[in-house]
Amino acid sequence: MSNDDKPFFVGYLDVPGPLRRFLLLACVAVIGIFVATGFLIGSTQDEPPASGFRFDYGRQTVTGVIELTPYPLLRVTQGNDLIKPGKTLMLTGQGKFGVDARAMGLEGQLAEVSGIILQRGTIDMMQLAGGRRGLKMIEGDAPAMETEPLGRWKVAGEICDGKCLNGAMRPGRGLAHKACAALCLVGDVPPVFVSTQLIEGSDFMLITGPDGTRLPKAAYDYIGQFITAEGDLERRGDMLIFKIDTDTLEVTDE
């Protein structure tokens, strides 16, 4: 019951005098809430890792040997000022597309690749230009490339896609990014495992299924989560390849 003489507001009439001061304060408070929250939330965003497309380097062209893990890698044999021989590059297409189909049939062949570098500390990935401008077989004998087995490992970290991790998206990992990473993997972008600790000098490795198969779909549920996994590790040039055993995937809090 409103059985008193409090000021009574009617929307289409003038605001009663005694209410004006209160409503003025309420307006200031509402605007203040928006100003304060906008400023505080906006100015406390986490800094993404230093990574991204290096359009400033311009288009890079190097030559090397294609290896299918099954995700295509380029073992650089003839580099340039930026990408030296001995480097191993993961290859990806534009958008959420890999280059598996384009690299099919080129395993062990000498090829020239051209595209934009994605850099996260070291340079580990190239986004190829379209068509034969981005990837083409070239004449010549491909040198034999060594693969160094590193034994069985148990690692802790996170599964994500190599492209976003390397800065195609910032931030490009974590649970909020899970759906995007899954879409990238469905599109054949190379999957990677980001380790919490350096393994053989690297904090990430390309992952495949056991025996050189594609990453099993069973692993997709674990994308972005902190997990442990076991598998066989090998080194190809300066790139680690982890053949993950999905039966050992386990979510962990530690």
Added chain:
Amino acid sequence: MSVKYTPVQWNLNKWVYDAVMLVGVVAFLWLFLFVSPELLSHEFPINPQVHNARAFGACAFVMLTVILCIGPLARIDERFLPLLYNRRHFGVMTTFVAITHASYILNWYFAFSKSDKFSALLFANTSYTQLAGFPFEAFGIFALICLAVLAATSHDFWMKFLTPPVWKRLHSLIYFAYAAVVAHVSLGILQDQQNHVFTVIFIGGALAVAGLHAYAAWLDWRGGDEVGAESNGWIEICSPEDIKNGFAKIKLLPNGERVAVFNQEGKLSAISNACAHQNGPLGEGRVIDCLVTCPWHGFQYDVTNGRSPAPFTETVPTYNLRLTDGVIQVDPKANPPGTFVEPVPIPGWQEVPA
């Protein structure tokens, strides 16, 4: 009040309301979008699309939180009632801000793949059986659909078409939408945050909404309208002296309805306490120009017949009443809306000078 449907029946207070709301929202977005990147000065900044998505998403959350605080605040302190007056404009704008957030997400995280982005939104993450990594997007989709439905049906046309009780029930979806937003944020962005300022603001906002509703409900429960005592089939209200001129006494009837008994110039009349517009509490209103005026949106009724003045057409039920041994009694069977009931004079009534 409206006699015909127009998009918005503007008045000065609505202009001021919307201006304040716009200033707040624009300030939020300006600070987030244009000032904070300078302050953050990240070497490799967050992608603009992600930054924009976060700005509009956080803004929608703050807007929704403010909107949901207004209701209980107005129940706790009547001075907040003016903030309720034009709240649906606030709600409609929140929907547009939320749609902008969703658009940035859809056109960034779910674009550039071989799948249609809308399909990708539904299939990219299907880990529904786990909490960490749960497809939090589903909660966002649900909340956005709710907001869109509420915005689309916010006009008085829909209230009249659906009837106020159905409309009110439909618009209770806002609580489910808010709960979904809380789940969306908790299982999404909060999982990856290292800086916890947003976490604190988010939890504070959600707790404010929950706390204010709980407190207002407790106040209602503690000081709520009493059920009138029954006497030979009639319900006792109070003594006529307990109702000041131009005000009402509200009583709960056995059937759960509320009746508001008004004293207008020494004559008693009883009408339903629920306004035909949005079920606003007429008994908490005032008599202005001989018409009961709803405290929520100013809809007016003649207290003797429950009819809005011409050309308006809203009606509310009236009740028969009588004075027995100095006690006002109301027949709990409501008359059809708009039925005239002869007012009952209060014997020897004299207006008390202010």
